Amino acid sequence: AQTVTQSQPEMSVQEAETVTLSCTYDTSESDYYLFWYKQPPSRQMILVIRQEAYKQQNATENRFSVNFQKAAKSFSLKISDSQLGDAAMYFCAYRSGDQFYFGTGTSLTVIP
Amino acid sequence: DAGVIQSPRHEVTEMGQEVTLRCKPISGHDYLFWYRQTMMRGLELLIYFNNNVPIDDSGMPEDRFSAKMPNASFSTLKIQPSEPRDSAVYFCASSFGRGWETQYFGPGTRLLVL
Numbered sequence: 001a002q003t004v005t006q007s008q009p010e011m012s013v014q015e016a017e018t019v020t021l022s023c024t025y026d027t028s029e030s031d032y033y034l035f036w037y038k039q040p041p042s043r044q045m046i047l048v049i050r051q052e053a054y055k056q057q058n059a060t061e062n063r064f065s066v067n068f069q070k071a072a073k074s075f076s077l078k079i080s081d082s083q084l085g086d087a088a089m090y091f092c093a094y095r096s097g098d099q100f101y102f103g104t105g106t107s108l109t110v111i112p
Numbered sequence: 113d114a115g116v117i118q119s120p121r122h123e124v125t126e127m128g129q130e131v132t133l134r135c136k137p138i139s140g141h142d143y144l145f146w147y148r149q150t151m152m153r154g155l156e157l158l159i160y161f162n163n164n165v166p167i168d169d170s171g172m173p174e175d176r177f178s179a180k181m182p183n184a185s186f187s188t189l190k191i192q193p194s195e196p197r198d199s200a201v202y203f204c205a206s207s208f209g210r211g212w213e214t215q216y217f218g219p220g221t222r223l224l225v226l
Contacts, residue, residue, distance in 0.1 A: 044217060045203060045217035100160075
């Protein structure tokens with residue numbers, strides 16, 4: 001069975017610093033996609049970044065980047081130069097074919 | 113594009129009442145998903161449609177829940193009768209293409225059943 005695990009329920013970071021959120025997943029599939037979603041207090045889910053499993057290069061979107069370790073089944077999110085607006089719940093998600101799974105989320109606090 | 117639209121944004125009802133949540137996906141998207149989010153269980157996929165046809169409803173908690181998609185631009189999630197444990201935020205999301213595109217989430221409907 002596919003599962004997504006986020007082992008850090010809460011994280012905090014000083015403004016302008018860098019923080020890394022962890023995510024591991026379990027799958028027997030070779031073709032899949034991984035995502036990080038941000039959920040601010042408004043509750044809407046916003047896609048932050050996605051990674052195709054067949055790509056070795058780590059995805060990057062401005063201040064957000066991932067460290068994708070396929071063999072280790074690890075998919076961490078790095079936020080550089082953290083801003084107050086980055087404070088939110090962050091969900092790691094996995095998709096393969098018609099299956100879509102979310103982790104339980106990490107609550108990120110940004111300290112001014 | 114206005115994105116995925118959900119209504120109502122907030123719903124408060126009494127136990128036993130029927131609740132209908134509505135969703136308008138992004139135009140051109142052929143997949144539509146319904147999720148439920150609670151503190152205890154996190155984010156759960158309830159059901160999804162492809163070209164208006166329900167594909168997998170294994171996440172629907174019980175027979176009190178039903179979902180329909182009468183056309184490509186509208187879907188409903190109905191709970192009848194509602195119970196306090198149904199209180200949650202319900203998200204609708206849509207995407208284009210089977211599995212290879214990003215899901216776009218709506219703002220969610222916060223449901224409180226008293």
